[in-house]
Amino acid sequence: MSARTFVQTGRKIVAIGRNFSEHAKELGNAVPMSPFFFLKPTSSYVVSPGKIEIPQGCVVHHEVELGVVIGKTGRNISAADASEYIAGYALALDLTARNLQDEAKKKGLPWSAAKGFDTFTPVGPFIPASEIADPHKVRLWIEVAGQIKQNGTTDAMVFQIPQLIEHVSRIMTLEEGDLLLTGTPKGVGPVQPGERVVAGLEYQGKELSRIEFDAVARN
Amino acid sequence: MSARTFVQTGRKIVAIGRNFSEHAKELGNAVPMSPFFFLKPTSSYVVSPGKIEIPQGCVVHHEVELGVVIGKTGRNISAADASEYIAGYALALDLTARNLQDEAKKKGLPWSAAKGFDTFTPVGPFIPASEIADPHKVRLWIEVAGQIKQNGTTDAMVFQIPQLIEHVSRIMTLEEGDLLLTGTPKGVGPVQPGERVVAGLEYQGKELSRIEFDAVARN
Numbered sequence: 272m273s274a275r276t277f278v279q280t281g282r283k284i285v286a287i288g289r290n291f292s293e294h295a296k297e298l299g300n301a302v303p304m305s306p307f308f309f310l311k312p313t314s315s316y317v318v319s320p321g322k323i324e325i326p327q328g329c330v331v332h333h334e335v336e337l338g339v340v341i342g343k344t345g346r347n348i349s350a351a352d353a354s355e356y357i358a359g360y361a362l363a364l365d366l367t368a369r370n371l372q373d374e375a376k377k378k379g380l381p382w383s384a385a386k387g388f389d390t391f392t393p394v395g396p397f398i399p400a401s402e403i404a405d406p407h408k409v410r411l412w413i414e415v416a417g418q419i420k421q422n423g424t425t426d427a428m429v430f431q432i433p434q435l436i437e438h439v440s441r442i443m444t445l446e447e448g449d450l451l452l453t454g455t456p457k458g459v460g461p462v463q464p465g466e467r468v469v470a471g472l473e474y475q476g477k478e479l480s481r482i483e484f485d486a487v488a489r490n
Numbered sequence: 491m492s493a494r495t496f497v498q499t500g501r502k503i504v505a506i507g508r509n510f511s512e513h514a515k516e517l518g519n520a521v522p523m524s525p526f527f528f529l530k531p532t533s534s535y536v537v538s539p540g541k542i543e544i545p546q547g548c549v550v551h552h553e554v555e556l557g558v559v560i561g562k563t564g565r566n567i568s569a570a571d572a573s574e575y576i577a578g579y580a581l582a583l584d585l586t587a588r589n590l591q592d593e594a595k596k597k598g599l600p601w602s603a604a605k606g607f608d609t610f611t612p613v614g615p616f617i618p619a620s621e622i623a624d625p626h627k628v629r630l631w632i633e634v635a636g637q638i639k640q641n642g643t644t645d646a647m648v649f650q651i652p653q654l655i656e657h658v659s660r661i662m663t664l665e666e667g668d669l670l671l672t673g674t675p676k677g678v679g680p681v682q683p684g685e686r687v688v689a690g691l692e693y694q695g696k697e698l699s700r701i702e703f704d705a706v707a708r709n
């Protein structure tokens with residue numbers, strides 16, 4: 272087991288919602304007063320280059336996010352100690368069946384299906400923590416069918432990574448290889464079968480990760 | 491990896507909601523027209539005999555359930571083929587911070603925190619599928635502080651196990667060691683620090699599993 276192999280060995284994906292205020296607003300949501308999260312199954316991982324599957328009847332939205340890969344087990348981790356638990360990072364997409372999510376929200380039902388289809392967590396390779404001295408100065412962008420859709424920096428997070436780790440680990444133990452998705456900047460929108468999705472992660476003007484996926488219809 | 495070691499090696503817990511109509515009604519919910527589910531993290535497992543931790547400020551309810559342990563990887567599994575994917579069973583509790591869940595439902599937020607605290611999935615040992623020829627004839631009971639609270643049989647499920655496997659696997663691939671929690675009979679209620687929780691699983695009048703936990707305050 273190692274944080275490097277998080278896609279194969281990790282046991283959970285914890286995804287933060289509405290952690291960029293401009294994104295919360297674009298979906299008509301209030302900016303949260305405290306962090307909240309949902310779980311995605313590890314069966315939703317797909318590595319780059321690969322295929323994103325669009326299930327029939329689903330309006331699938333892209334959300335480009337910074338993933339934090341946990342390096343050691345901890346619970347009740349204080350924000351002050353959080354950096355010791357970070358092994359590295361990964362560029363990730365938190366794909367979402369937006370129509371199913373909207374329905375679930377209206378009915379007070381779980382988000383798990385809307386967020387959990389196979390291939391709904393496309394990821395790039397592990398980036399060691401040493402390559403990103405300040406994870407709140409990362410640029411994330413995504414292009415769909417040749418058009419830039421999201422392009423933001425992690426300094427706009429409502430709750431910063433140490434606070435997120437503190438919040439989550441007061442509820443559930445974080446383990447080596449777990450992935451924490453830290454929320455998406457504004458500009459989310461649909462991905463359709465036949466479209467190509469390319470995303471990048473930059474730090475200090477240098478591209479540390481680029482991922483590429485082809486969207487296809489799920490069978 | 492083996493289904494027998496699902497607590498140590500399994501990568502997800504998929505839990506079905508409102509699958510017993512009397513339970514749906516006791517919480518003021520409609521009986522669902524199609525199955526729905528949420529995810530619990532594998533970090534919430536605790537094996538019997540053990541301790542259930544009650545977080546401060548949480549009204550924690552017991553839900554005794556039949557767990558189905560998946561034996562091989564599959565997706566788009568038809569109900570007709572579902573039994574091939576079942577390695578065995580386990581007696582389990584789906585502990586729930588009911589006050590947090592009620593708040594999440596009202597706000598259209600995920601159930602993940604309400605369902606995902608450490609120790610919120612107490613389980614008993616693996617029971618090979620061969621010991622339960624018909625999983626819809628299982629009796630489940632739970633006692634809290636010496637009083638019987640739930641006592642029901644799995645023939646009352648709204649959606650039977652093959653349909654549940656078909657439904658979930660159309661969304662997410664099921665993998666060896668995954669646990670499917672199949673819903674709880676009526677009679678859910680609070681568990682408080684200092685109380686002892688004992689539950690049992692019977693098949694054809696024979697007790698196949700008994701689990702025991704002491705509830706303590708979480709620190």
Ligand SMILES: [Mg+2]
Nearest residue numbers: 381382600601
């Ligand atoms: Mg959920």
Ligand SMILES: [Mg+2]
Nearest residue numbers: 334365454455
């Ligand atoms: Mg997201």
Ligand SMILES: [Mg+2]
Nearest residue numbers: 553584673674
């Ligand atoms: Mg339940």
